[in-house]
Amino acid sequence: MSIEEDIARLYAQIRPDFVPAQAYHDPAFVAREKAMLWPHSWLMACREEEVAEAGQSVVFDIADDSILIVRASDGVLRAFYNVCPHRGRRLKDGNGNIGDNIACRFHGWRWNARGENQFVLDRENWNQTGGLCAADVDLGQVRVDTWDGWVFVTLDSDAEPLESYLDPLPDVFAHFDYRNTRIAWHKTLVVACNWKVVLEAFIESYHVAMTHPQSLKFGVRTPGSQAFGRHSYFFYPFVRPKDAEPGLTIDYRQARYTYVEEMHRTLGALQGRHAMAAAERLMAELPETATFDEVNAAYMRFHADAMAADGARYPAALTPQDIARAGTAWNIFPNMVILPTVDGLQAYRARPNGDDPSSAIFDVWWLERSAPDAPSSFIHEYFPDMESFAGQCFFLEQDFDNIKAVQDGVKSRGFRGVRPNPHQEVTVQSFEKTYYEYLLWPRGEGADT
Ligand code: FES
Ligand SMILES: [Fe+2]
Structure with a gap:
């Protein structure tokens, strides 16, 4: 059987809750990616x-x-x-x-x-x-x-223009004003897994309860995921807390502060220094009896003040509907992930590392809002293996703890294939399906579906 027939056979097995595992470890897929995937997609190169x-x-x-x-x-x-x-x-x-x-x-x-x-x-x-x-x-x-x-x-000289390739992202992010950000930090590390294993560790929220249990204290969430053509996203929004029982007070300032401070300290992204300054002012300037809406309104004001003090612009055109529509994270096909917040943008990129299907190069960026003419000034750190990343970022290390073990596991003849959660891991299934389509047909054009 030719590799093409083999890939077509595996593609035919893909269902909403099943994806074959061979592409994570078979060197034939590395070669096929070189021929069909990398030359025919738009790829993020830098800022x-x-x-x-x-x-x-x-x-x-x-x-x-x-x-x-x-x-x-x-x-x-x-x-x-x-x-x-x-x-x-x-x-x-x-x-x-x-x-x-x-x-x-x-x-x-x-x-x-x-x-x-x-x-x-x-x-x-x-x-x-x-x-x-x-x-x-x-x-x-x-x-x-x-x-x-x-x-x-x-x-690919015949690829469609970037703007239409990215659809619907340019529209979804039209009001986020991410052009006016600067790289706060950029870390590159070599990870001991296939590039798709590390990518897929960051495109769903189903793992949060087990892998990042500290996040559960931040309240009830309603996770979900959806595909938009070749791209997909997941959402993991807070559920608005119930108003306190009469006679009982919830300190909404403290709740917001705890979340921002913990993400700032353990991830160093999503909630950057402007968010941190706003959260600190909440604690200093609002009474502990402030309502949920009062805390939100004050936080937005303080956040805008913190950005203005840096010459940066608060994204004033951004509506709550925009924020809800942008969700938590997007897979920009094939190998990029972005996590939008009001404070800034976190991004990931996964690439193969040479011809070894069990090694990948993984990049992480945190972009902070800045003055439009701000100079670029950041340190790009390189970590040659996962061990050298120890102590760098608690939150990401929780994710990295899984990926080598996943790479080892998916090679096992006893592993029947991936069973994506059809509600929370649509992103994983949809990414894989599109990936197979790119391996089979130029630019993925030719699938029946
Ligand atoms: S001048 Fe470049 S290879 Fe000869
Ligand atoms: Fe994670």
Whole structure:
């Protein structure tokens, strides 16, 4: 049976509550992803703030390809294959500032930041074979576009535009104003599992009760999940607490403060320093008898004050309906997750690490609201394995505690396949189904459903 027939056979087994497990560990899937998934999706490469100035460049590696993203002096953002058209040497190793000059260290060919070749040593030598034209010597262009401050690339010249690929996210997030954020921190770590295992650990809330039991004290939630084409989201909203019995008081200030403080301390994201400042003012300035609505109104005011003190803008156009519609977290197909809050945006990205199906590169960002012209200033930390991440982030370590064990488990011949919760893990099932469709048909177009 060919790998294509094998994938088609497994795809036919997918049901709302069943997904086969082979793709988590079979090297044939790594190869198939290289051929069908990575070259045909839009992939998040970096933030615009990392390539804001002329000459700034970012290297984004995905499977066997490396992409060089550059802002040229004409202000245009461009992306190129990070490979020399002469003999194939990789051109750049990491992020930096190339100015207007990219040089190959093998035989010295050079390009400007628009990817146009500027120099070929002994170019006339090629005259005996008809000479070299621009198409021979310029860098290979890659499509690049931006959304909400994120830079995306696609290797597929026929892929639909980014805006329609992302549908419905541009509409859902229209009022969140995430362009005006800056990276507060970025951590990259190598994890001992398939990239889909770590991705799927972050696209459902069904695990919260067991994996993050400390969260249960924050009250009743009504979890759910839903697919929107190739993307999907889950929601995990608070249920408004019942008003206190007559004669009994609930300290709603304390409840809000406890939540914000704990997320701030144990995750370092979702509730950042502006939220923390607002929560502290609640405790200092409101009486403990303040009602739920009074606490909410004051919190919003204090939150806006904290942002304004930084020159940042509170997203004033954001409505409670917008917040409810955005839910808790989205999987942006294939490999990105975003968790929106009023305070900022947390994001994850999972990629394969070489050809080992049991190793992945996982990125985590926390973006804070900032002045539109704020400079970019953050530390990017790299952790070569999960052990070196110990002590970095209590909340994420609770999640990471599962993923190696899941990777070990899904390989077992005794594991019958994933049984996603058809209410709370629609995200997992829908991601997997779309993933198989991309492996089977170019851009996933061709499935009957
Ligand atoms: S490989 Fe780059 S100049 Fe020869
Ligand atoms: Fe989690």
